[in-house]
Amino acid sequence: MDLLFQTLLNGLMLGAGYALVAVGLTLVFGTLHVVNFAHGAFFALGGYGVLLLQQMGLPYLAALPLAVLLVAAVGFACEIAIVRRAIYDRGEHGSIIVTFAAGQAIVAAIILVAGPDPMPVASPFAQATTTVFGLFLSGQRLFIAVVSLVVLIGFAAWLKRSVRGQQLLAVAQNARGALYSGIDVPTIRALAFVLGVSAAGLSGALLASIISAFPTMGDANMITAFTVVILGGLGSIPGALLGAMAIGLGNAFFETYVSVSWTPALGWVLVIVVLLLWPQGLMGRAQLHRH
């Protein structure tokens, strides 16, 4: 019975981390109508950003926001150099190839700089554990869950209350209409892209202390994010949260009750199952207006 509750708790904690990656993917899809196949690479970039800053002597809590800024900077550079030139109005086929190649280039660059082997990322919360009602609670997982929730709530509030947020939603719903009403569409698109990949970066930076940093750490997480996003409905932020929890629980239960070595395949299998069972559902909900 304890194992069941423990697994449940682990799953929810895991899900909170997934939610961030998924929200980033949803945001980019919703505003740019592009499935960003480089999303996982930005996740990895976040993990390595923290690692690099730590090696330069910064404490974890200072390295975290700086790593996110780093990812945002790389994301902005990619937006200017590649995304806005090669993706918009190029058709789906082209955007898949370009974002996929960009992701591979980033991963290869990471390997060249940091090497292919996993590297541990230290965190002050890693050793801290508490026991609540006989359940083991890891400090780092609790920290991830709290940060994710705070960021997600803050982001939802920003979308709803701020002018920029409203402009972003307008571009997501109807880019041409937004342009006619005087919204600076290219800027908003760039903003959405940078915000989206920064969320992936933050998530990578947070999770790196649990899974350690390795070049392809983003692949499985991107697939998880994709599953989450489809489960929750593309473009919906509460949907992404719910989907993330469901997938987190699924992963935790599989790991506990079935097999650890096959867990990496679970994300892939889930995305296939979800796509096969609800394909029309995702096609119909490709907007960011349902929250």
Added chain:
Amino acid sequence: MTDTSSTSSGGRPAAAPGSGAPAGIMLTLGAILLILMIGFGVRSTFILSLAGYTCAFALFALSINLMLGGLGEVPLGQCIFFGVGAYGTAMLTIEAGVPFVAAVPVAMAASAVLAIGIGWLTLRLTGAYFSIVSWGLAGVMMVAAMNLEVTGGPLGLFGFPSLTVGPVDLTDPQSYFFFTAVILLLVLAFLARVRSSRFGHAIESIRQSRHLAQSVGVDVFRERLKMLVLSAPVAALAGALCLPYTQIVTPEVFSVVLTVDALLAVLIGGTGLLFGPVIGTAIFTILPQFLKLDPNVKVLVFSLAIILVMMLAPGGLHQIGRAVMARLTRGEGGR
């Protein structure tokens, strides 16, 4: 759809039935001459076996292009069939003692059966959804190859008892090159026939407009499935024929690196031309060998090259040549 489709369909009528046959014969003769020149003229065993591998890998690029240039889908998981060809042949020869000649067709048939299953599940999806699911399936295959015993785990399978086809010993570089080159030529000829067939035209109509094709009575799902089932054995053949060169098959065959290589070959060569992927492959298997590129530098350079090609010449490099020619002639007319 994309820029690619307009350029490729624009270039296609040149190979229409009337003028196509003599051009085809000329191309075939040229190719045979080239094969003989390389096969008998090149002394270096290194270059010969590399040329043989290039022909084998070109088959994989062709398989990718059946999906990319044919259906207009980005098959990120096409390496599944390549891997089934390689692993299937390796398992049959090493563990069951089946001769290479018999193992390859069995592996190809297995890939075709797998393609029916995968296609039935995934071909209702299009665009990013199809790409991500096919990538996902490759991920599953990689995890399976890592964990199963029959695939040799992370170490993979090696130590093939014999790689011979009748009297042809594929471990000899010259025989290997001649064999793969002839197979490549045969597959090209077969694909040229397919392209000009009723099925080929149906596929072309689907790529240009799925809904229009459906409305004039083309069974879109069935034709797409047929295309995948056609492309799978070609990829499997590529996987099997790479074995004499690599001498090993590891779970890495299911990684995206292989897909990146083939995608670049296809994009550089152009998706519209039948032999475009072959030229692309020739450039991009031979070049890195001489530049002594680190595998990661290769991925980095290749990925950036893919982006550049997509930005500058989505129809392949010959498009740049054509654009330059057009600008030159227009420039002269202006003066």
